[in-house]
Amino acid sequence: MTEDEKKNQSVYGDSPGERKIARHTLSILVDNEPGVLSRIIGLFSGRGYNIDSLTVAEVSEKLNQSRITVVITGTPDVIEQIINLLARLVPVHKVTDLTVLGPHIERDLVLIKIASNQDDLLKAYDIANEYGAIVTDKTEESYVFQYVDTTAKVDEFLEKITPFGMKNISRTGSAAMSCGKEKF
Amino acid sequence: MNTTALKQKSSNQTNKTKQLSGAEMVIEAMIEQGVDTIFGYPGGAVLPIYDALFQQNKIKHILCRHEQGAAHAAEGYARSTGKTGVILVTSGPGATNAVTGLTDALLDSIPLVCITGQVPTFLIGNDAFQEADTTGITRPCTKHNYLVKNVNDLPNIMHEAFHVAGTGRPGPVVIDLPKDIQFAEGDYIAKDKAITHMYKPQTDPDMAAIEQAVEMIANAKKPIFYTGGGVINAGPKASKDLTEFVKATGYPITSTLMGLGAFPAHDEQWLGMLGMHGTYEANWSMHDCDVMINIGARFDDRVTGDVTKFSPNSKKIHVDIDPSSINKIIHVDLPIIGDAGKTIEAMLNVWKDKGYKTNHEELNKWWSQIDEWRAVKCLSYKKSDTIIKPQYALERLNHFLQKNEKETGQESFITTEVGQHQMWAAQFLPFNKPNRWMTSGGLGTMGYGLPAAIGTQLGNPDGMVVDVAGEASILMNIQEMSTAVQYNLPVKIFILNNQWMGMVRQWQELLHGERYSQSYTESLPDFVKLAEAYGGVGLRATTPDELDGVIEQMLQTDKVTIVDVNVCQSENCFPMIPSGKAHNEMILAADAEKFDKKLV
Numbered sequence: 072m073t074e075d076e077k078k079n080q081s082v083y084g085d086s087p088g089e090r091k092i093a094r095h096t097l098s099i100l101v102d103n104e105p106g107v108l109s110r111i112i113g114l115f116s117g118r119g120y121n122i123d124s125l126t127v128a129e130v131s132e133k134l135n136q137s138r139i140t141v142v143i144t145g146t147p148d149v150i151e152q153i154i155n156l157l158a159r160l161v162p163v164h165k166v167t168d169l170t171v172l173g174p175h176i177e178r179d180l181v182l183i184k185i186a187s188n189q190d191d192l193l194k195a196y197d198i199a200n201e202y203g204a205i206v207t208d209k210t211e212e213s214y215v216f217q218y219v220d221t222t223a224k225v226d227e228f229l230e231k232i233t234p235f236g237m238k239n240i241s242r243t244g245s246a247a248m249s250c251g252k253e254k255f
Numbered sequence: 256m257n258t259t260a261l262k263q264k265s266s267n268q269t270n271k272t273k274q275l276s277g278a279e280m281v282i283e284a285m286i287e288q289g290v291d292t293i294f295g296y297p298g299g300a301v302l303p304i305y306d307a308l309f310q311q312n313k314i315k316h317i318l319c320r321h322e323q324g325a326a327h328a329a330e331g332y333a334r335s336t337g338k339t340g341v342i343l344v345t346s347g348p349g350a351t352n353a354v355t356g357l358t359d360a361l362l363d364s365i366p367l368v369c370i371t372g373q374v375p376t377f378l379i380g381n382d383a384f385q386e387a388d389t390t391g392i393t394r395p396c397t398k399h400n401y402l403v404k405n406v407n408d409l410p411n412i413m414h415e416a417f418h419v420a421g422t423g424r425p426g427p428v429v430i431d432l433p434k435d436i437q438f439a440e441g442d443y444i445a446k447d448k449a450i451t452h453m454y455k456p457q458t459d460p461d462m463a464a465i466e467q468a469v470e471m472i473a474n475a476k477k478p479i480f481y482t483g484g485g486v487i488n489a490g491p492k493a494s495k496d497l498t499e500f501v502k503a504t505g506y507p508i509t510s511t512l513m514g515l516g517a518f519p520a521h522d523e524q525w526l527g528m529l530g531m532h533g534t535y536e537a538n539w540s541m542h543d544c545d546v547m548i549n550i551g552a553r554f555d556d557r558v559t560g561d562v563t564k565f566s567p568n569s570k571k572i573h574v575d576i577d578p579s580s581i582n583k584i585i586h587v588d589l590p591i592i593g594d595a596g597k598t599i600e601a602m603l604n605v606w607k608d609k610g611y612k613t614n615h616e617e618l619n620k621w622w623s624q625i626d627e628w629r630a631v632k633c634l635s636y637k638k639s640d641t642i643i644k645p646q647y648a649l650e651r652l653n654h655f656l657q658k659n660e661k662e663t664g665q666e667s668f669i670t671t672e673v674g675q676h677q678m679w680a681a682q683f684l685p686f687n688k689p690n691r692w693m694t695s696g697g698l699g700t701m702g703y704g705l706p707a708a709i710g711t712q713l714g715n716p717d718g719m720v721v722d723v724a725g726e727a728s729i730l731m732n733i734q735e736m737s738t739a740v741q742y743n744l745p746v747k748i749f750i751l752n753n754q755w756m757g758m759v760r761q762w763q764e765l766l767h768g769e770r771y772s773q774s775y776t777e778s779l780p781d782f783v784k785l786a787e788a789y790g791g792v793g794l795r796a797t798t799p800d801e802l803d804g805v806i807e808q809m810l811q812t813d814k815v816t817i818v819d820v821n822v823c824q825s826e827n828c829f830p831m832i833p834s835g836k837a838h839n840e841m842i843l844a845a846d847a848e849k850f851d852k853k854l855v
Contacts, residue, residue: 159577
């Protein structure tokens, strides 16, 4: 059977083919209630899209609201559709595409444990110092560094320091906010 | 004294907050929400609610024979009355059986509130008897759902559920209610005191966009209105305003399967349904138009055909209450977020206030082009003296329904199952009013028609309700015959019996080399005896001569009636847009022979 014949047998027509993809940071204000995260994640997983990173925490105890920051890579159509779908969820109050909105700040936090000989530990310490990472735990054989920066910077830091005895990494997703005086 | 003062006085006289059990709260909230009929099936985890139902007489409970039937009956009730349908089912299998109906309501935007029983809160997650993760299972197939873990949250959740189901783009809402919460006592909150959340979808259209749209409409040379279920959901006034606006412009109008009845089919501006089995004139007009006015339709894949070739030269206006419908499938030039009714009203006002007139010269050219397409007579079929053609059966059904309507004033309501008969019903039965046509559009659920007819008859006790069915679909919810008999519902089931899953057979004939894999419905019951066994009336027509008499007899019965119409087995549903093809590549019955040789 040729490709054309196969196509004609489908009830659903053709796939639109490859499109350009881009990375977007979405900021979502939600009611802090059970199941809200699952509803949001379901929109992504239900369409087969992977989330690059996700950060959730309560931001207002009084209003019982949480902010979710999602970083996702997709085509413009997919991103538009996901934003519209997010916005119509009942517990979602506001969805902002910070990437489209303009200049904004994004920060990830990483904890990295280095355990090695004195020579490597010293080198690791120098790198951490150069990047402005903080020593959060220290023994004779190990360090735990804490470093906060953009995703790309954190990647770069980890790449440099990892060869000197990386034992464990724990990092958050991005927390994000727009620049200037606007609310988002 | 005004009513608010009255209310305050009466609430001061009684306790400030009424103490009720969870089960009583459910009933009380339903009464306050104006519910008079609910559909359901009892079971262990909802017994407290059934006990509360037993002790009141404001809400009538209809016992269906399967939870899927209850859900479709509630859909039929909702679609034919414009109210929110209510379902009450038990935990576990009760909830999972309702899932098909919930999904159907989600895809067709039907407002439902479904209360599911749940095992007691302290057993949730323990694999208790008849436990299922109902909120987990129904999350992707509802507009919203709730698991109630505190009885004091219940009144607000009840009111909010009705608000969410019926506001914005309507849809199904599930409330999962553990049994201990049904027994627990708490403070009842009245409807007017309830906080119905932050859910406030935008329903008022942007006026600047309306002005722009009306200008585009007025300047169009080859316009077409393409309307959908959103107009029906917006209420009868939306259909009235749509008709007035379309008449004022003199433009052609087509509609989706879901939108039939919003504009009267007897009007000369009506082109018939569009899409895969739509009319030749509707699809060609969509393809060749220069301004497309989409109101309350969502560019479904059964409507658009190949999206890359969809109406290539038109400016598109898209009115939708759901922002996520905009630019989902087709990129449009002017999106308007808002309620279809409010938008049409606003458009009509701008049209009148600004004194817009249509360009008659261009419009006449457009109409003469459309008349050429109409002259193709795309719905014609070969008549037979010996075999009943399904199209002929529907023409006769329509004839007698119209006659009945004229003579007795009894309005006709049509429900359908899913398949060829459904498409033929959409093609051959004209709908002149909204809420008269109940069919499973988005999900395509076989077994929808009989329970939907039951719900429709309950919502419209004086109506003539006919389920146009196929012999395969009807067997999927045939148990609801008992429901129809129990409640004396004289629903008519008009089976176009060709002994095949007709649409499956049609695709296998045209696209799979006539390899009829599993599509012959063998071992069919004797439908006449089946109807009688349930306590209904069974009739049969095997030749065209018998047909009229049988239909007349059917219209006279006062019981649920099955009419087994033995129709031509090889008849296919045309016209048809083959998948992956555009609107201007549709094929007619006469092309069929060429068509199957080309593709197979």
